Amino acid sequence: MNLQLSADGRLRHLLTLDGLPRAILTQILDNAESFMDVGEREVKKVPLLRGKSIFNLFFEPSTRTRTTFEIAAKRLSADVVNLNIATSSQTKGEAILDTVDNLAAMNADMFVVRHSQSGAAHFIARHVAPHISVVNAGDGRHAHPTQGLLDMFTIRRYKGAFHNLTVAIVGDVLHSRVARSQIHALTTLGVPEVRVIGPKTLLPVGVEQMGVKVFHSMEQGLAGCDVVIMLRLQNERMKGALLPSSQEYFKFFGLTPEKLALAKPDAIVMHPGPMNRGVEIDSEVADGPQSVILPQVTYGIAVRMAVMAMLAGGAAA
Amino acid sequence: MTASLPDANSLIDALAAAIAPGFDPDTRIVGIHTGGVWVAERLHALLRSPHPIGQLDISFYRDDFSRIGLHPQVKPSNLPFDLEGHAILLVDDVLYTGRTIRAAMNELFDYGRPSSIRLAVLVDRGGHELPIRPDFAGASLHVPAHQNIHLSRLDDGHLTLSIA
Known part of the structure; x- marks a missing residue:
């Protein structure tokens, strides 16, 4: 079973582009095109994710990726919490899941995860409750x-x-x-x-x-x-x-x-x-x-808005 | 059932005739995707508006997003003018629950503060769920809740109403 897609073909998590069908990729790009204009409005916000809580879990430092995820979430009206978690070499999988469980207990709706180890986002996606989505913001050498x-x-x-x-x-x-x-x-x-x-x-x-x-x-x-x-x-x-x-x-x-x-x-x-x-x-x-x-950076916001909107919508269906 | 539906093109003519007497040329005409844009384009020509036409896709403002998710074909909204302080004529094809119009008004206000918004629809089919009524309606029909009334455009640009 594909962890990233629901039974009816909707995006549930975004962990890797390997194996995602062309239709989904195209849909993300098309939606991103629509989100492009939000950044140019008087009010740079749409209410799609109002009331949702998104946690940026950065186990590996990154300024720009984290910032663009944060801006994207805020333009969708989500509440964003940034957590920069310094990982020491002895940090084990158990500790990551403890962190995730604690944030889930605070009613998290989405985790954006960056980690130096390949597979970290998959690991979290397999663990979380069905209503929570995981976005891989870079894991080791594996995927971004x-x-x-x-x-x-x-x-x-x-x-x-x-x-x-x-x-x-x-x-x-x-x-x-x-x-x-x-x-x-x-x-x-x-x-x-x-x-x-x-x-x-x-x-x-x-x-x-x-x-x-x-x-x-x-x-x-x-x-x-x-x-x-x-x-x-x-x-x-x-x-x-x-x-x-x-x-x-x-x-x-x-x-x-x-x-x-x-x-x-x-x-x-x-x-x-x-x-x-x-x-x-x-x-x-x-x-x-x-x-x-530099346009790549601007486009990154619209693309991340598209991904988060597709993940957060229709979760109860 | 289709036979009992009025001709969309005559409805648009009637709609334009109803709007024209008090129409301020400063008004910006904004259509809601997809059918509303087609109607707005016709009204824009018939009313000889000197301003560009605006288009709204209200997908990002829908109140059922968390239930049904993002519409698979979201089109960009495009308002090629500053609406701050201007009158808006908001155009849609069919008025049903009023939820689309509410979403459209929310979206308009994210672009600025219009001096007024008036609503023109091709068909008011009843079944309103919100205190939203059209200022101009081409026709008022009573369509049962289990049926949908739909505006489509043929290749030659001809608009037709159908019911299913």
């Missing part, structure tokens, strides 16, 4: 479905459709939950060519089985692309001996105006943030005319 969705929303806004695109995802795919969610969404939505570009040490073994083409050089990988998605390079990777140095990385895989010129002239450049300028992306590209990195 709302980021994947906002990226799809961005692509659709700028490119109009998916069926004629070549999309490249560049960088540390191995450690990236964002890349996994993007790949699932892009293939489900019918993008004919999804490429991953990176050094061998940063691409997962067998990544081809996800339906992507693998490139180890920017020159070949970027040629003819409509969309270039840069991934954040975690500084820890350098310490782990996967890469010689950030300068070396920038030389081969950093997106410069010269490398971007290999893609189509109207290609857009995306990044999930926060950026390492001068490591994976040149400032001239990040702030240039092809960059849609």
Whole structure:
């Protein structure tokens, strides 16, 4: 049984984009389009989630993701409580469920969960009462479905459709939950060519089985692309001996105006943030005319509103 | 049953004729998705309104959201004008319980404070559950609760009422 969908095909939890049908993805994007205009009104609020309590459970720090979830919930008129829970290495599953049980006893309606361990949101979703929804805001290397969705929303806004695109995802795919969610969404939505570009040490073994083409050089990988998605390079990777140095990385895989010129002239450049300028992306590209990195942030609010509205509505049916 | 229903296009003409005498050209016309927008477009032309037409999708304001969830096809609301201090003519195809109109008024007030709102509907079918009555109605029919009255638009733009 699919934990994410109810028997009648409604979204119950959002944990991963893997296995979500195209119709649901499209419905989320369509609803997000409708929520876009709420942010531009005199009163930036709609009453859909009035009286609902949403808990942002962040076991791993994040400023922007948490803030956009918070704004999205508030624009839906929900009450939001932010909990930044410092996890020490000995924190066990039991402690997480104690936290969740206590918040459920305070009549929580929804949990937005970020955790450094893959599967944390699934773990909570399996545990909670049927009327409570769980949104995965990033779990370990596994998934970051709302980021994947906002990226799809961005692509659709700028490119109009998916069926004629070549999309490249560049960088540390191995450690990236964002890349996994993007790949699932892009293939489900019918993008004919999804490429991953990176050094061998940063691409997962067998990544081809996800339906992507693998490139180890920017020159070949970027040629003819409509969309270039840069991934954040975690500084820890350098310490782990996967890469010689950030300068070396920038030389081969950093997106410069010269490398971007290999893609189509109207290609857009995306990044999930926060950026390492001068490591994976040149400032001239990040702030240039092809960059849609700041619109991605704006769209993230509308996409998260759509997800939360779809989860919270019709729960009693 | 369809035979007993009035012709939608003549109803719109009658509606426009009823609104026209006291119609202030400053009025903004706002239709409610989907049928209300079609009627509003016709009225907008017949009343020669110089302002753009507004469209509301009240899905985000429905009072049954927690029971039935988000409508699968929500369209963006679009009010391409500042409604602060202006008169609004709110247009819908069928007035039934009044809950849609209540939601629409709530939504309008999130855009600003109109000086007045008047309601024009193609058909008032009775069965009101709220103290909401139309200022203008093309027709008043009594439709039993188990039946639905529906406005549809053909490819050529022709509007027809049906009952099911």
